[in-house]
Amino acid sequence: MNPVxxxxxxxxxxxxxxxxxxxxxxxxLSVGCFLLTLPGFAFAxxxxxRLARLALIGALVCGFAAPVALxxxxxxxxxFWRFYAHPNLNSxxxxxAFFIPGYLGGLCLYAWAALRPGLATAPAPARAGLLRRAWxxxxxPWLPPLPRLLPLAAAWAAGFAALVLLYTGMEVMxxxxxxxxxxxxxxxxxxxxxxAGAIGLVLVLDRLLPPRDRGMExxxxxxxxxxxxxxxAVGGAWLATGLLGLDATHAAALASVAHSPEWRVTxxxxxxxxxxxxxxxxxxxxxxxxxxxxxxxxxxxxxRWTVFIGGQTVPKTGAxxxxxxxxxxxxxxxxxxxxGGFCLFLLIALTALLPWEAAGPARAAEAAAAPVTPAAPGRx
Amino acid sequence: MSVSRRSFFSxxxxxxxxxxxxxEAATPGIRAQVGGPRWGMVVDTAKCIGCQACxxxxxxxxxxxEDSFRxxxxxxxxxxxxxxxxxxxxxxxxxxxxxxxxxxxxxxATYQRADGIVVVNADACVGCAYCVQACPxxxxxxxxxxxxxxxxxxxxxRVDAGLLPACVESCVGGARIFGDLNDPGSTVSRLLAKxxxxxxxPEMETGPRVYYLGLDDAFLGKVEAEPTLWHPSHRQEARS
Ligand code: SF4
Ligand code: SF4
Ligand code: SF4
Numbered sequence: 001m002n003p004v005x006x007x008x009x010x011x012x013x014x015x016x017x018x019x020x021x022x023x024x025x026x027x028x029l030s031v032g033c034f035l036l037t038l039p040g041f042a043f044a045x046x047x048x049x050r051l052a053r054l055a056l057i058g059a060l061v062c063g064f065a066a067p068v069a070l071x072x073x074x075x076x077x078x079x080f081w082r083f084y085a086h087p088n089l090n091s092x093x094x095x096x097a098f099f100i101p102g103y104l105g106g107l108c109l110y111a112w113a114a115l116r117p118g119l120a121t122a123p124a125p126a127r128a129g130l131l132r133r134a135w136x137x138x139x140x141p142w143l144p145p146l147p148r149l150l151p152l153a154a155a156w157a158a159g160f161a162a163l164v165l166l167y168t169g170m171e172v173m174x175x176x177x178x179x180x181x182x183x184x185x186x187x188x189x190x191x192x193x194x195x196a197g198a199i200g201l202v203l204v205l206d207r208l209l210p211p212r213d214r215g216m217e218x219x220x221x222x223x224x225x226x227x228x229x230x231x232x233a234v235g236g237a238w239l240a241t242g243l244l245g246l247d248a249t250h251a252a253a254l255a256s257v258a259h260s261p262e263w264r265v266t267x268x269x270x271x272x273x274x275x276x277x278x279x280x281x282x283x284x285x286x287x288x289x290x291x292x293x294x295x296x297x298x299x300x301x302x303x304r305w306t307v308f309i310g311g312q313t314v315p316k317t318g319a320x321x322x323x324x325x326x327x328x329x330x331x332x333x334x335x336x337x338x339x340g341g342f343c344l345f346l347l348i349a350l351t352a353l354l355p356w357e358a359a360g361p362a363r364a365a366e367a368a369a370a371p372v373t374p375a376a377p378g379r380x
Numbered sequence: 381m382s383v384s385r386r387s388f389f390s391x392x393x394x395x396x397x398x399x400x401x402x403x404e405a406a407t408p409g410i411r412a413q414v415g416g417p418r419w420g421m422v423v424d425t426a427k428c429i430g431c432q433a434c435x436x437x438x439x440x441x442x443x444x445x446e447d448s449f450r451x452x453x454x455x456x457x458x459x460x461x462x463x464x465x466x467x468x469x470x471x472x473x474x475x476x477x478x479x480x481x482x483x484x485x486x487x488x489a490t491y492q493r494a495d496g497i498v499v500v501n502a503d504a505c506v507g508c509a510y511c512v513q514a515c516p517x518x519x520x521x522x523x524x525x526x527x528x529x530x531x532x533x534x535x536x537x538r539v540d541a542g543l544l545p546a547c548v549e550s551c552v553g554g555a556r557i558f559g560d561l562n563d564p565g566s567t568v569s570r571l572l573a574k575x576x577x578x579x580x581x582p583e584m585e586t587g588p589r590v591y592y593l594g595l596d597d598a599f600l601g602k603v604e605a606e607p608t609l610w611h612p613s614h615r616q617e618a619r620s
Contacts (some may be wrong), residue, residue, distance in 0.1 A: 003459045004457070004467075004604065005456065005457040005605060006456055006606060006607055007457050008453070009606065009608045010449050012512075012518045015521065015522050016509055074506050075528065076505065076507040076528065079505075079506045082504060082506055083486055083487060083506070087486065087487065087488075088486055088490055090483040093508060094486035095485065098468065171510075175484075175513050176480065176516065177480065177584070178513065221419075238494070252602075312513075315602065316452070316516055316517060316602060317471065317517060317603065319604065319605035319607045320605075320607025321607070
């Protein structure tokens with residue numbers, strides 16, 4: 001029995017709401033998906049074309065939804081302009097306010113460059129003359145062909161994607177007040193799980209947006225297993241650093257949660273959420289992609305939930321853990337469901353309105369435009 | 381304590397005697413000091429009776445919303461053999477010399493005044509709560525009514541008017557002593573010179589300017605104890 005009993009103290013509520021979880025999840029997925037588009041689009045590898053097209057949709061959907069969640073996490077969202085009018089450049093968060101539009105601007109330009117050949121030539125769905133006219137207009141036909149634009153926009157967006165990964169990790173890592181967060185493993189794990197989640201998302205999109213491509217699924221499943229193995233290794237390294245007492249902060253972080261049964265369940269759950277889809281991906285690389293993909297998405301989300309919401313239940317001075325009850329309103333469940341719904345809406349809108357199946361370097365679009373169904377097989 | 385108050389108020393009357401602006405009135409009695417005052421607090425834990433008068437007066441003075449606290453007296457029961465004792469630990473913002481809450485603020489809304497008081501410019505705060513995360517002492521929170529970062533201000537509005545902070549004014553046991561650390565003659569300076577004092581979480585190297593007398597090392601950091609028996613969300617659970 002502990003000789004000290006805390007008789008009276010206060011609870012500090014979680015100040016970063018589930019919106020923050022949604023933001024870090026979505027921006028990570030967007031960056032991961034963008035990276036997955038590069039072999040197919042920027043390096044014009046035909047075998048990666050369908051993967052790149054699905055990943056582009058994922059990058060755009062999550063990229064558009066992420067800033068909405070971020071704004072919602074501000075308690076004074078109407079004042080976001082102050083990030084640009086009065087930035088304090090000592091703060092990683094202030095830099096993030098510049099990196100996000102830099103990344104999203106680059107992503108949009110990159111997407112336009114990849115979609116332009118399709119916008120100019122792809123046959124629109126039947127009885128969609130208006131849509132076809134809009135496509136032709138959106139291709140900006142009065143501009144000359146811009147073959148350098150795609151690689152240039154790719155480089156621009158890739159640079160900012162790296163900065164987004166860097167700042168989202170550093171922003172949390174610099175908080176020495178929270179030993180659970182103040183670890184160099186955290187930015188690495190954010191990046192690794194973002195990639196795993198993005199691969200999972202593309203696997204799920206492959207199922208939702210036929211025709212499915214078994215060859216691509218097998219490639220993605222191999223990548224998924226690799227990224228999840230990396231996530232397990234990073235998690236294991238963090239645990240070992242704490243257990244062996246190699247570093248005081250890591251030991252303090254572990255000590256702050258080790259006694260809690262909930263945290264132990266969470267740790268086992270997290271390990272399973274990474275190990276199960278990895279095993280599934282290796283054991284049945286074709287046909288199960290949607291399942292391993294869904295579990296990987298769940299793992300990426302849950303990692304952020306545990307870090308942010310779980311991390312904030314650890315008192316900085318008090319004993320034990322603060323209780324967290326998920327509110328049902330917009331600061332909780334409704335916010336989570338709302339972002340999910342918004343993503344679904346964006347997915348439907350983008351896939352319905354864009355000739356995404358013809359996206360790619362100019363030559364790929366011509367190939368896609370030729371058949372009546374403009375979907376090119378993944379393995380060209 | 382009475383000494384500290386008397387000297388404080390004699391300074392106040394002197395400063396009020398000359399028709400001075402609010403900024404100058406912030407430095408009653410110590411304007412002779414080069415560089416102005418550096419406000420700080422000494423908490424003599426042996427004198428704290430855990431009555432929470434400071435907690436209540438702070439709420440009244442600063443319109444702190446329900447379920448939020450700028451200050452609280454953490455109360456612990458310590459058993460040693462068959463003896464039991466209480467430990468009182470008044471907590472508030474430490475107005476750190478090197479405050480980690482300031483550099484993280486993306487819009488520069490939180491800053492340190494020349495007299496050391498760390499404040500939030502409520503007109504600039506975007507409510508991102510980054511500072512709340514960065515404070516190692518859980519001294520900050522998002523005010524549900526203003527939706528901005530909130531924390532102890534050392535009652536800057538009172539100090540600027542030549543008054544003592546509300547919690548010091550109302551402290552029943554005389555455990556909270558407030559004054560100018562730059563003035564070697566102030567009560568806080570003399571107490572610190574005469575006694576061994578401690579600060580919370582010294583390993584964070586934040587340079588707290590709230591000093592504790594008579595506090596055991598076991599209470600300086602995250603206290604290893606059986607968790608609290610009461611906190612606001614318990615009450616909410618009971619209500620619903
Ligand atoms: S105690 Fe916390 S809020 Fe107060 S100055 Fe120090 S770091 Fe900032
Ligand atoms: S909550 Fe306000 S004071 Fe705190 S870091 Fe954000 S903008 Fe700055
Ligand atoms: S100095 Fe003022 S704001 Fe700070 S704890 Fe005391 S009463 Fe509250």
